[in-house]
Amino acid sequence: MARRDRKRGSGAGNAGMADGFLMEVCVDSVESAVNAERGGAGRIELCAGLMEGGTTPSMGLLQVVKQCVRVPVFVMIRPRGGDFLYSDRELEVMKADIRLAKLHGADGLVFGALTEDGRIDTELCTALLALCRPLPVTFHRAFDMVHDPLVALETVVSLGFERVLTSGCDSSALEGLPLIKRLTEQAKGRIVVVPGGGITERNLQRILEGSGAPEFHCSARSARDSGMKFRNSSVAMGAPLSASEYSLKVADVAKVRTLNAIAKNIL
Numbered sequence: 001m002a003r004r005d006r007k008r009g010s011g012a013g014n015a016g017m018a019d020g021f022l023m024e025v026c027v028d029s030v031e032s033a034v035n036a037e038r039g040g041a042g043r044i045e046l047c048a049g050l051m052e053g054g055t056t057p058s059m060g061l062l063q064v065v066k067q068c069v070r071v072p073v074f075v076m077i078r079p080r081g082g083d084f085l086y087s088d089r090e091l092e093v094m095k096a097d098i099r100l101a102k103l104h105g106a107d108g109l110v111f112g113a114l115t116e117d118g119r120i121d122t123e124l125c126t127a128l129l130a131l132c133r134p135l136p137v138t139f140h141r142a143f144d145m146v147h148d149p150l151v152a153l154e155t156v157v158s159l160g161f162e163r164v165l166t167s168g169c170d171s172s173a174l175e176g177l178p179l180i181k182r183l184t185e186q187a188k189g190r191i192v193v194v195p196g197g198g199i200t201e202r203n204l205q206r207i208l209e210g211s212g213a214p215e216f217h218c219s220a221r222s223a224r225d226s227g228m229k230f231r232n233s234s235v236a237m238g239a240p241l242s243a244s245e246y247s248l249k250v251a252d253v254a255k256v257r258t259l260n261a262i263a264k265n266i267l
Contacts, residue, residue, distance in 0.1 A: 084145060
């Protein structure tokens with residue numbers, strides 16, 4: 001049976017608590033943030049570049065999202081896509097982004113960093129955590145790239161992270177469910193283990209019941225056709241295999257509501 005308790009420090013009140021489960025929706029636009037809240041999300045993870053797994057959003061986006069929603073907004077701090085091995089200059093960028101995110105009303109922060117041998121970068125994380133306080137902080141899915149997840153969990157606990165987001169070091173939270181369950185049991189309430197990665201209405205019940213996790217993370221997006229009438233099909237703004245400029249991925253109110261309803265119905 002999934003646990004009903006929730007670690008303090010989410011800043012979410014009772015919003016989005018689906019009978020004890022808190023749903024976090026990752027978004028990269030104002031429209032998606034508004035839709036996530038309307039659908040019942042209890043917290044928003046604000047990013048840019050979800051196609052790359054999420055990078056630091058603009059402060060303009062944060063400012064407008066904060067004006068449009070009431071649920072807590074946790075801000076991704078990730079200066080680029082790719083790996084989680086950061087240079088000294090990238091560390092300075094992350095520090096600057098944390099200061100700015102706090103200035104513009106972030107309710108929490110999300111980051112992660114690894115050493116070249118696949119361990120948690122404790123030195124970098126310690127420096128960033130000090131800047132983040134007193135806000136709650138989540139260690140993001142860099143966790144899924146670690147050499148030894150059970151050792152890594154103890155490291156993020158000792159560093160003081162409130163949450164760790166993970167797909168169980170697999171391609172999706174469903175595939176990684178056995179490890180997510182083991183991590184939740186090992187955590188013993190010292191940190192919230194948040195399943196994320198490929199969560200849909202088809203697998204949410206199995207993931208929540210199988211993991212014992214009190215929160216879950218999803219994007220709940222659908223494709224929406226662009227409003228552009230004139231279209232130049234000869235030009236693409238990104239790489240050849242990137243998504244079309246005329247198909248927009250947006251958090252879907254109906255999908256968020258469905259996931260919330262599934263979580264509410266789990267006994």
